[in-house]
Amino acid sequence: MNSVVELSLVLAVVAAACALPGTFLVLRRGAMTSDAIGHVLLFGIVLAYFAVRDLDSPWLLFGAAASGVLAVVLVEVLEKSGRVKADAALGLVFAALFAAGVLMVSVSVKNVHLDVDQVLLGQPEAARDPRWEAFGAAVPPVWILGAVLALNLLLVTLFFKELKLTTFDPGLAASLGFRPAVVHYALMVVVSVTAVAAFDAVGPVLVVGFFVVPAAAAFLLTDRLAVMLALAALFGVVAAFVGTFAADALNTTTAGAVAVALGVLFAAVLLAAPGRGLAAQAVQRLRQKRAFHELMLTVHLAQHEGTPEEAEESRAASLHAHLHWSPQRTAAVVARATRNGFVVRTGEGLKLTDTGRAKVREVLGGK
Incomplete structure (x- = not known):
């Protein structure tokens, strides 16, 4: 298979996997939660490495996911204290945990250079290469990403009613016994797991882009949740393909080109969307x-x-x-x-x- 096509398929899977939970983040006005989670993953990875001392251990993934959930819990605690607004709490938590992760790497792991480009934009080109082993066989990252996409699709399908009700009317959901807080934290776990799977492939910048931009564009086109979910996934896939082929044609960074494609797609929808567009x-x-x-x-x-x-x-x-x-x-x-x-x-x-x-x-x- 052509390497460009293969890479675009990998990024398309990442985009669709992020767009599904990202839709609910946008509707719940928690879009930047994905940014916080994307930045604090390093903190969890470093702590897990200190525990197992093995860079190839799958426990690093669990540590990263746990740090994402920890960030959400800390933000909730600060917000509910009444002393800090939600946006300030978000900035405080993700900046502190991200800085702590970088500091631990710099102090405890000698001769390690943190490449800014790699930390921010990731290395999508390496997402095709196997990094994990299961039962003696190499597991390409795209398989993990595909499993996350399938899991997200399954969860959205099975718990569509609960997610919809707690998103649009948490008071009614609570009165009907759906426990909005439980659904919220379950969604944050899904967001964390998805961010962990996508982090290594695309970096935190594109993780945020895939979570937020396709859902925000879809929101401008429809009021129906099911249609919004489908459109968000479609927009993410389109941007992944367009950005990957543009990067190959222009001989530039894939992550940057995909991020620009996401921005152009949103700008086009913002301008031309019927009813809600600028025009x-x-x-x-x-x-x-x-x-x-x-x-x-x-x-x-x-x-x-x-x-x-x-x-x-x-x-x-x-x-x-x-x-x-x-x-x-x-x-x-x-x-x-x-x-x-x-x-x-x-x-x-x-x-x-x-x-x-x-x-x-x-x-x-x-x-």
Whole structure:
């Protein structure tokens, strides 16, 4: 198999595995929890190494996962103390544990150089090479990542109702006996295990990217949780393939190219998403502004209808002075109101139609 295709498949598995729990992190407003977990894994790995003194031991994975759960617990304790806000607690915990991990490596393990690029961006190209052994056979990381993806998919399917209810209405979930706190910590365990599996392959930067960006993009496109989960996984896979092939074509770092692909994908969705995208919101604001101007015109005409000033107040040539608009805006508003059937021209003036009067009554509450 082509090495680029093989690498893109590995990253696609990582992306899909992270996107599933990442969707719930985004919905629970805990997106940066993945950042904290991604940074504190080093702390757990170092502690596990001190215990087993074997860099190839699978206990290092358990230590990393445990450190992720520890970080979440510490954040919860600080937040519930009432002394520290959630975002500050997150920053305090992950900075402290990450620094502690780096310090332990620097002090206790001599002649070790921590490559910043490797720590932050990982080495996706090495994710295809076997690093673990089971029953005497080499186990490629992609098998572990595939198992994590299958486990996440199974858990989301089996506990979809519990996750959905505790995410959107934890009070109702508690009253029905679902125990939101248990579900929350179980989700954090899943996030930690997923982050551990992905950490070695893609580094903490892409771990955060795969957890957060696809889910955030999917959130802009749908209100249905099942569809959001599917879209998040799809977006992560697409970004993995696009970024990997772009890196090969440009001869640059794979992790960096995939991160850029994630950013470009989110920017495209943010711009073009129907209803929630920037373009759609701009069009909606323009329509609201135009509708408001037409309403002001109809209210102005209604207020002076049947009064001695009606002829002057409704004269098209001087209408802009009464409404304090520019002549160009006034002409455009009159043209739209005429097309929409709110007013008609009567010589040099304007007159409300029955539709226009009904609109004014609807807004002002008159009869």
